[in-house]
Amino acid sequence: MKRQWFYRGALKSCNYSCSYCPFSTKRGSTHELEEDRQALFRFISRMDGLHSAEGALQIIPYGEALIHPYYWEGLAQLSRNPRLDAVGAQSNFSFPVKEMLSVYRQHSGNISKLRLWGTFHPEMTTVEQFVRQCNLLLSQDISYCVGAVGIPEQIHSIRSLRQSLPDSVYLWINKMDGMKRAYTPSEIENFLQIDPYFGMELSHHRADAALCADSRFVESDGTMRQCNLSRQNLGNFYDKPATVPDYSCARKECSCYLAYCNRMEPEMVCFFPYPAFRIPVYPKAVFIDVDGTLIPEGETQIPKRYVHWLRHLAGYSDIYLATSLPYETARKRASAVWPFLCGGVFANGARRMVRKISLDEIEPMDTNWLAQLLEKEPQYGFRLRQYKKEGMLYKVTLAYQRNRLPEKLSKGYLLDEFARELGIPDTCQLLSEQNCIQITKRGTSKLAGVKSICQSMGYGRQETAVIGNSENDIPMLDYFPNSINVGAGKL
Ligand code: SF4
Ligand code: SF4
CATH class of the missing domain: 3.40.50.1000 (HAD superfamily/HAD-like)
Structure with a gap:
């Protein structure tokens, strides 16, 4: 699996004014935007020049990036990088879609690599306006997901958004931070009907570095970490690549999608950790x-x-x-x-x-060795179970009581020797698992x-x-x- 990259520039401003957000109505000064632009293109050049930097890249700004045309050009340039399979950004989807795509194309951006993530803010826009943007993207074959913060009072507009979009568009719900109370069962059910993966948001994902897939989160000054929540500095993106020491995460929880999407957990088969744009596969x-x-x-x-x-x-x-x-x-x-x-x-x-x-x-297996094995039950301390279909034997289990499986067998060293000792023919194979020895036909x-x-x-x-x-x-x-x-x- 290739590496998932995340980039956050110096931007800290937005055209929206959501009541709970620190970037609300902060307009970036010309100087700040220029600083952000330079940081973005420095990052892009480094990605272009660094042969080990392959994978997929998502821009996760503080504020709204896609209202600034230099991000359109930047995404186009990133999409031309042959080592990147997909590029995208989070957005509130207020940017002018047609203009954006025209700049993207002028800079030879690869449309098939573009992945967008649109957050719906019912305080700031209507379902109709938001859906209009989504439909424009759909008409241009752009892959995207949309979603909203799970604010119970906004369930009607979020549900109406779900109903206005085709089923093929995934609508995620983020749990609301700072709600000061737990969701009620009926609120959970309502959100689950909109987002079948809402349970992942509510679950506690205990931080465990052993479960992390390969990802890098890079900030405008080059500070590099495993994910946006991790506190361990993995060096500077602009320095010569160094060997990264064994990684251990100091966080208690992977508490947001951008962190838990990197985990090797069963549901990730649809949110493949790579490339993680929250677009189910x-x-x-x-x-x-x-x-x-x-x-x-x-x-x-x-x-x-x-x-x-x-x-x-x-x-x-x-x-x-x-x-x-x-x-x-x-x-x-x-x-x-x-x-x-x-x-x-x-x-x-x-x-x-x-x-x-x-x-x-x-x-099926022969059964002519079974009677002899059954006689050995008391001596060896196992219980023999047979599994058959229409009278034909396909599996035998030798079940030992908890912790009674001989250690040499639990490690699998002497299974063949053990089989000979018990008179189990070569046409069968043995596998030790937990407190059992499993016997099936050789080659299965x-x-x-x-x-x-x-x-x-x-x-x-x-x-x-x-x-x-x-x-x-x-x-x-x-x-x-x-x-x-x-x-x-x-x-
Ligand atoms: S759109 Fe996002 S960044 Fe902008 S104010 Fe709302 S929550 Fe904050
Ligand atoms: S917080 Fe980030 S680095 Fe830590 S275990 Fe979770 S995904 Fe991995």
Whole structure:
């Protein structure tokens, strides 16, 4: 995954006067604007000249940048940088769209790279005016998202905005800072109906540097940090690139979208950390591991916000499980989201199901070694469970009591030796996971199972997203470029 860049210039002024904002009605002096312009073009030249600076760039100003034509020219220049895949800016969408785009084109700006983020301020503009701007952008094929602060008193105009825009335009809701009270359940429900990802805003994202994707936030003087909230200085963008020491975040929480969009979390499969412009991307198919991913470590059920997210995602993508659990157990553990699923890869690839095409196939194993293994239950201290489809065995689990799995086996060193000791034939493979040894036909794997479903359903590698957390998931996470490792840094 390439790097997400954020730039904030010296600008601290705006043409709007929102009552809660420190930049409200502050007009930049000619001197301040010139300083901001110079800082912007210094940044752009450095991005052009720095061969390691590749990825996507978003301008996140204090105030409104896009009313100043030098930002239009700057964005055009950035879009010509072949190492940048996408460029964009946050705005209140009050800028003259046609003029802006004409300057952008005059400077040979690449329209397909442009990504805009428009915040609706009901105090300052009407739904009609705002939608007019959005429609102009749409008519020019510009990708953008819109959103508003979740002020309960403004729900009517925000809802009316939602109804006036096509479904393809994502409308986000930011939680209101400084509200001095919690949202009521009905307020949350109202906002969730507008923004299915509002739950992410309300969640506490405990800061964890191990979960951060690759991002850089650069200020006008070149100060560089991991994200807009981070306090750790990563050096100066204009100095010779230096090795960055091990990063540890001193924040308690990644408390705004620009921070939490950098995290390797399941929902990010639609808000891919790269390129993060808050414009959802819907893969054709999404494969999700269960234990440790859909049910986070230390929890016993799927969090409500994932249920909400998957319900929404099911409208756009085909969702599957990819788990080492057998079908019956996976179905029970994922019951809260089962109606949204198209099927799955179970038992580590030994069973594959796709409801749409009534596919339910297994990799059967011989059973002539089972009786001998059953006799060994008391001696070895495991409980043997068999999983079959229509009488055919596709998985065996040797379940040990908590913490009774011999250490040498939990580390996986001696699994083959152990198999020989127990008389398990070479045609089977063993995998140790938590307190279990899983036995399936040799050659089965989650990756093989996912690839097989992709082939049956015609999902391309780039159109498929995979989310997992454990060592067993690594081959499929490595194979599919759109993958999220929610256990990154912990493996
Ligand atoms: S549009 Fe944004 S920057 Fe301008 S006053 Fe309103 S909140 Fe502040
Ligand atoms: S606050 Fe920023 S740097 Fe810290 S963990 Fe969150 S995203 Fe990473």
